[in-house]
Amino acid sequence: MQRDPARPDLVCPAGTPAGLRTAVDAGADAVYCGFRNATNARNFPGLNFTAAELGPSIDYAHDRGVKVLLAVNTFPPAGHTDLWHSAVDDGIALGVDAFIVADMGVAGYIADRYPEQRMHLSVQAGAPSAEAIRFYCEEFGVKRVVLPRILTVPEIRALGDEINCELETFVFGNHGLMAEGRCSLTNFVTGFSTNMDGVCSPASHVRYDEDPQRNLTTRLGPFTIDCFACGENAGYPTICKGRYRAPGHPDGYYAFEEPLSLNLASMLPELIKAGVHALKIEGRQRSRAYVHAVVAAWRRAVDDVMAGGEVDVDGLLSLTEGQKQSQGAYAGKRWR
Amino acid sequence: MAAAALTMGPVLFNWKPEVWRDFYYRIADESCVDTVYIGEVVCAKRTPYFEPYFPGVLARLRTAGKAVVFSTLAEVMVKRERALTEIACGFEDVPVEANDASALYHLRGRPHRIGPYVNTYNESTLGFLAARGAVHFALPPELPRVSLEVLAECAAGLDVALEVSVFGRIPLALSARCYHARAHGRVKDNCQFVCEEDPDGMDLHTLQGEPFLAINGIQTLSHTCLNLMHELADMQRMGIPAFRLSPHSGDMVEAAKLFRGVLDGELSPSEATARLAGASPGGPESRPGPRLPFSNGFYHGREGYKWLAPGA
Numbered sequence: 001m002q003r004d005p006a007r008p009d010l011v012c013p014a015g016t017p018a019g020l021r022t023a024v025d026a027g028a029d030a031v032y033c034g035f036r037n038a039t040n041a042r043n044f045p046g047l048n049f050t051a052a053e054l055g056p057s058i059d060y061a062h063d064r065g066v067k068v069l070l071a072v073n074t075f076p077p078a079g080h081t082d083l084w085h086s087a088v089d090d091g092i093a094l095g096v097d098a099f100i101v102a103d104m105g106v107a108g109y110i111a112d113r114y115p116e117q118r119m120h121l122s123v124q125a126g127a128p129s130a131e132a133i134r135f136y137c138e139e140f141g142v143k144r145v146v147l148p149r150i151l152t153v154p155e156i157r158a159l160g161d162e163i164n165c166e167l168e169t170f171v172f173g174n175h176g177l178m179a180e181g182r183c184s185l186t187n188f189v190t191g192f193s194t195n196m197d198g199v200c201s202p203a204s205h206v207r208y209d210e211d212p213q214r215n216l217t218t219r220l221g222p223f224t225i226d227c228f229a230c231g232e233n234a235g236y237p238t239i240c241k242g243r244y245r246a247p248g249h250p251d252g253y254y255a256f257e258e259p260l261s262l263n264l265a266s267m268l269p270e271l272i273k274a275g276v277h278a279l280k281i282e283g284r285q286r287s288r289a290y291v292h293a294v295v296a297a298w299r300r301a302v303d304d305v306m307a308g309g310e311v312d313v314d315g316l317l318s319l320t321e322g323q324k325q326s327q328g329a330y331a332g333k334r335w336r
Numbered sequence: 337m338a339a340a341a342l343t344m345g346p347v348l349f350n351w352k353p354e355v356w357r358d359f360y361y362r363i364a365d366e367s368c369v370d371t372v373y374i375g376e377v378v379c380a381k382r383t384p385y386f387e388p389y390f391p392g393v394l395a396r397l398r399t400a401g402k403a404v405v406f407s408t409l410a411e412v413m414v415k416r417e418r419a420l421t422e423i424a425c426g427f428e429d430v431p432v433e434a435n436d437a438s439a440l441y442h443l444r445g446r447p448h449r450i451g452p453y454v455n456t457y458n459e460s461t462l463g464f465l466a467a468r469g470a471v472h473f474a475l476p477p478e479l480p481r482v483s484l485e486v487l488a489e490c491a492a493g494l495d496v497a498l499e500v501s502v503f504g505r506i507p508l509a510l511s512a513r514c515y516h517a518r519a520h521g522r523v524k525d526n527c528q529f530v531c532e533e534d535p536d537g538m539d540l541h542t543l544q545g546e547p548f549l550a551i552n553g554i555q556t557l558s559h560t561c562l563n564l565m566h567e568l569a570d571m572q573r574m575g576i577p578a579f580r581l582s583p584h585s586g587d588m589v590e591a592a593k594l595f596r597g598v599l600d601g602e603l604s605p606s607e608a609t610a611r612l613a614g615a616s617p618g619g620p621e622s623r624p625g626p627r628l629p630f631s632n633g634f635y636h637g638r639e640g641y642k643w644l645a646p647g648a
Contacts, residue, residue, distance in 0.1 A: 075457040075461075078458040078462075079458075079486040102455075104455075104460070104465065108464045128411075130418070131412070131442065132438040139464075150513075151413070182455075182509065184506075187639070191640075193478055224544045225542075240509070242542075245543060245545070247538065252543045256513070334523050335523070
């Protein structure tokens with residue numbers, strides 16, 4: 001979909017009703033959220049919405065001109081599709097602006113029952129090529145695709161020229177390393193599936209063990225994910241951000257990636273020129289203070305670039321995980 | 337009910353081309369598997385080395401009476417990967433197994449197979465893909481038995497076949513980044529094919545020395561070796577007609593014979609499992625070191641690394 005550089009939508013996380021209001025007030029163009037169950041990929045305790053909470057939240061957003069996107073982006077295991085269908089039916093009744101979907105069965109349900117309903121393809125669908133995206137667009141009428149965090153900016157631009165679909169890219173927050181929707185690491189270790197249960201490294205299976213010298217070992221299930229010397233900043237034990245031993249690495253190394261946050265602030269002008277329609281901020285599990293600071297900073301950044309100005313990246317840097325940031329795959333092929 | 341079919345999945349690892357060829361020759365000449373999948377699933381950079389041997393391998397397998405299926409790449413993003421996928425989907429003399437949505441784009445509307453890297457988790461997706469020409473589905477390895485049972489019933493109604501992986505390291509994740517290259521201080525574009533050093537993947541241990549995962553280029557697999565020997569009868573009762581073995585450096589002809597023996601009721605799962613340990617990657621006959629532990633947790637809706645003893 002070719003188009004002139006235009007103002008991209010800022011798509012912001014809403015983990016709770018209060019978080020939704022925070023993101024709306026801080027300048028989001030759209031917020032994304034999920035129900036409090038396995039139908040979305042951030043099924044964490046204390047997070048997400050009941051149907052009763054989502055109604056007033058949608059009103060709050062719509063009254064301020066902000067769209068609400070409902071993530072129904074996990075994969076229902078056979079025999080349990082009713083829960084996903086209910087999530088869709090509830091979302092329709094409450095008037096969400098779009099569904100974010102990954103499973104072909106769920107997408108087919110929406111396309112059949114609610115053909116006028118706008119649908120976005122979740123990053124969980126793992127569709128990084130023109131053909132894959134066309135498949136979902138032609139089969140289900142998908143209007144926007146959320147791209148995996150694995151393409152360079154020139155690749156994103158080229159992709160946009162080949163498809164008739166809006167592009168949404170992640171610009172800030174957690175930097176997942178594995179292809180989304182295709183990772184069973186958490187299930188392998190905990191018995192809870194990212195695809196089917198919407199969990200990744202669930203807190204219920206996390207352990208922090210401190211030895212007498214105050215060195216900290218972080219575990220997920222029975223497996224050690226990392227060890228930290230006393231005083232070191234200990235990260236949350238996510239499997240793809242752990243340290244492991246391998247031949248040639250007897251003392252351990254970050255086999256997949258160091259614990260970095262994605263921050264594309266300095267690439268924002270390029271992304272806008274590449275024709276990206278929406279910029280996504282990760283972090284439904286984050287605090288309201290964090291969401292407010294990040295959304296407000298990105299609001300300013302987008303507005304500054306559109307006004308022909310520079311991006312102030314310093315404020316955003318202090319918010320990144322462990323103060324370390326990365327442009328991941330976006331900056332070039334050497335990331336791969 | 338037709339006899340259950342045993343299949344040999346595509347070689348996931350970067351074996352030396354002659355080793356790869358000889359493996360398939362031996363599978364053709366000596367193994368009891370019914371269907372053999374060929375084609376590079378993990379890394380497009382590896383394919384030029386195998387291509388010269390494809391025609392010979394195909395002919396040898398067919399002469400031996402094996403059905404041959406071509407498996408497409410699991411992750412398709414850059415030009416080379418897109419082109420390879422389009423070419424494979426254009427094959428007219430070999431059935432094609434789709435492992436991503438770009439392959440589905442090319443294959444829809446005519447008969448094809450669905451690979452385990454396509455997320456067929458439920459009856460709606462099964463029905464949707466069947467309506468577009470899918471006739472055979474290899475299911476994702478993390479699906480529990482309760483879901484397999486529902487899918488088996490649904491597949492019977494749609495007259496499509498299901499296939500469940502029963503042996504080999506379990507594919508757990510894909511990435512755009514090559515972790516083999518990373519381990520050697522390289523990146524994907526200048527990897528120098530370091531993955532060929534590890535015919536069953538590169539072991540990752542935790543910092544406390546426990547074996548955990550295995551790296552195969554952009555793919556992450558389990559350290560453990562899936563073994564659903566004890567679950568075969570249960571799946572046969574559900575009507576699942578095909579069971580997949582994933583190739584490893586161990587004796588795959590022997591592994592196939594043991595699974596065949598259990599499927600045919602000639603061997604007990606316990607005896608076959610005991611003998612399988614010798615045929616497995618890392619087994620005493622294939623290479624030194626401790627043999628890989630078996631796991632079957634996913635089938636029972638539990639942690640994938642776990643081995644749940646029968647009756648437990």
